Amino acid sequence: MPVTEVTTDPEALTMTLIADFAAPVERLWQAFSDPRELERFWGPPGWPVTFTEFDPIAGGRARYHMTSPRGEKSRGSWEFLSIDEPAGFEVLDGFVDENGDVDEDMPPAMRMSFAFEPTATGSRLRNVTHFPSADSLDAMVAMGAVEGSTMALNQLDRVLLGLREYAQGKGTQVELIDDTHVRITRFIEGSRDLIWRAHHDSDLMRRWLLGPDGWSMTTCDVATEVGGTYRYWWEQDGVEGSGFGFEGELLLSAPPRRAVTTERMIGMAGPGTLNDLNLEEEDGATLLTLLVEYPDVETRDAILATGMADGMETSYARLESVLATDGALR
Structure with missing residues (x-):
């Protein structure tokens, strides 16, 4: 499986995911910068994602929702903070309601960075999520953030390789x-x-x-x-x-x-x-x-x-x- 490590740091208020892929950095960048390709792996099994808005420039936004097998929707929004093609990007990721407004009943927004690094066999993804508080980190872990992120990113291989x-x-x-x-x-x-x-x-x-x-x-x-x-x-x-x-x-x-x-x-x-x-x-x-x-x-x-x-x-x-x-x- 591509994901090799997921760690949480209560002192630094971070969750770090490491994954290795047999594809160049440029191909990894393409998968994360094309909403149609993101839809093929970003949601964990049983919760596929649909992006309804995607503007990957500093200050731009993306809106998405994940749909459960029973039709429930979990909605989110990215605010693109920085873009460094093809080395990575950083977003502010938060829960929103059906109108795109902040969902006050869910944990607050998190700063999330994606870094794509070349390796001897392809590329490495280093995904770091920065939480605003210990309570927010604990809440996301309890909601299954570690398991969900792992299952989602483990689906990226088939996108990078091609289905055939x-x-x-x-x-x-x-x-x-x-x-x-x-x-x-x-x-x-x-x-x-x-x-x-x-x-x-x-x-x-x-x-x-x-x-x-x-x-x-x-x-x-x-x-x-x-x-x-x-x-x-x-x-x-x-x-x-x-x-x-x-x-x-x-x-x-x-x-x-x-x-x-x-x-x-x-x-x-x-x-x-x-x-x-x-x-x-x-x-x-x-x-x-x-x-x-x-x-x-x-x-x-x-x-x-x-x-x-x-x-x-x-x-x-x-x-x-x-x-x-x-x-x-x-």
Whole structure:
């Protein structure tokens, strides 16, 4: 992982994050100075960021919000204090409300510096946050600033490398983020619009979302709007009583980028999962990322032990085959 160190200093009132990347300083600068690239990594998993304003000059401002899987928004603002391209920049980072005014219910603004330094293998990011008080430092740490910053910056590798180099040919990858979160990624040849359609068009879903050979999707009721429900059911061909299925609710929909649903196996008691689907396109191909939130570590391990990832890889490989052979989908 790129992040090698995160330390807090109660006396200096700082939090320092160090991360190393196999890319030159100029490429690192580009990732931080382009809001569209920032959106691909700045928010931690489950809280992707959207920049609605971005003026990277001394005295300029940026406004952004992060959106949770359930649709809650955390809003912030940067005031650019200094720019030293490509060596770094400094901002005043603070919480704001929906009108862009200071959010008095949140910790006060923090001065944050980003320094990009060349190394023998690429570049190093040194990110230092200066807090106005010990209480502010403690509050941000309690809110998960260390964990959130680490998870966010660990996503920058795939932006710097490019999606093809980062994920092509690796199949379905499963990453344990913590006790209750798993990130699943799969690189798929095809536009984001097309991959979105493949997850929301019932006729197309029946052609690829099947798992191992010999199964058919007999029910595919898709949720079409937030608050709606879905129901999927599969049967093993020629085997009576072999069916199983899933159902849930659509919590968030932002076509063609993101969809969040609950999921529960039909007929099973107990809590289900929260599934956060994100699609990221580059050069006509798409990186699919599925962040799954489990109720506890035992449920996580039990579901992973079923061979879920292998079944997903079979389905995604089938999807690639459908896209490659059906000219009408291009």
